[in-house]
Amino acid sequence: AQRVTQPEKLLSVFKGAPVELKCNYSYSGSPELFWYVQYSRQRLQLLLRHISRESIKGFTADLNKGETSFHLKKPFAQEEDSAMYYCALSPLMIKAAGNKLTFGGGTRVLVKP
Amino acid sequence: DAGVTQSPTHLIKTRGQQVTLRCSPKSGHDTVSWYQQALGQGPQFIFQYYEEEERQRGNFPDRFSGHQFPNYSSELNVNALLLGDSALYLCASSLKLADGELFFGEGSRLTVL
Numbered sequence: 001a002q003r004v005t006q007p008e009k010l011l012s013v014f015k016g017a018p019v020e021l022k023c024n025y026s027y028s029g030s031p032e033l034f035w036y037v038q039y040s041r042q043r044l045q046l047l048l049r050h051i052s053r054e055s056i057k058g059f060t061a062d063l064n065k066g067e068t069s070f071h072l073k074k075p076f077a078q079e080e081d082s083a084m085y086y087c088a089l090s091p092l093m094i095k096a097a098g099n100k101l102t103f104g105g106g107t108r109v110l111v112k113p
Numbered sequence: 114d115a116g117v118t119q120s121p122t123h124l125i126k127t128r129g130q131q132v133t134l135r136c137s138p139k140s141g142h143d144t145v146s147w148y149q150q151a152l153g154q155g156p157q158f159i160f161q162y163y164e165e166e167e168r169q170r171g172n173f174p175d176r177f178s179g180h181q182f183p184n185y186s187s188e189l190n191v192n193a194l195l196l197g198d199s200a201l202y203l204c205a206s207s208l209k210l211a212d213g214e215l216f217f218g219e220g221s222r223l224t225v226l
Binding site for chain 1: 117218
């Protein structure tokens with residue numbers, strides 16, 4: 001069974017401060033991990049995925065298989081980063097498994113001026 | 114490109130009724146997935162359609178059924194509605210079956226009274 005846990009429901013930080021959103025997962029196979037974001041009045045969209053190893057909007061996330069974590073980090077938060085963030089897991093590149101994503105409960109980030 | 118479109122955006126039903134939600138995928142996408150998002154929770158996978166067949170199914174009862182048409186659009190049907198079916202129903206499309214990058218619609222908000 002796949003499970004994704006985001007322990008923080010709400011993170012409140014000041015502009016310019018670092019922000020880290022925690023994500024822990026459980027899965028017996030090799031997972032692909034994602035971060036999805038939903039800004040106010042917008043639809044849910046992909047922020048980044050671990051296989052791309054990209055930094056998107058200043059955010060990075062490293063897959064730690066030993067700790068089964070995929071935390072999202074940004075060194076200097078901006079007000080436009082205020083949004084709902086969801087960590088998600090999918091079986092890695094198993095065509096038959098399709099793209100069934102298991103989402104965490106989400107973390108709301110509020111960046112104060 | 115309008116992206117993923119869903120209809121209706123809001124609807125109210127009473128217990129025991131049936132509902133049909135509709136989704137048109139992003140242009141060029143052939144895979145459609147449906148998710149249920151209860152208030153304050155992350156999206157939960159219902160099922161996925163590819164080549165007009167249900168390819169994967171989440172932990173939802175048979176009251177939840179779907180269909181995909183030759184033009185890749187999809188319907189979600191829920192029979193014998195329960196109060197607990199009240200939620201936001203999200204449709205997502207992807208370019209290929211195994212791709213975890215999903216493009217979401219804005220959702221259909223169902224209220225069951």
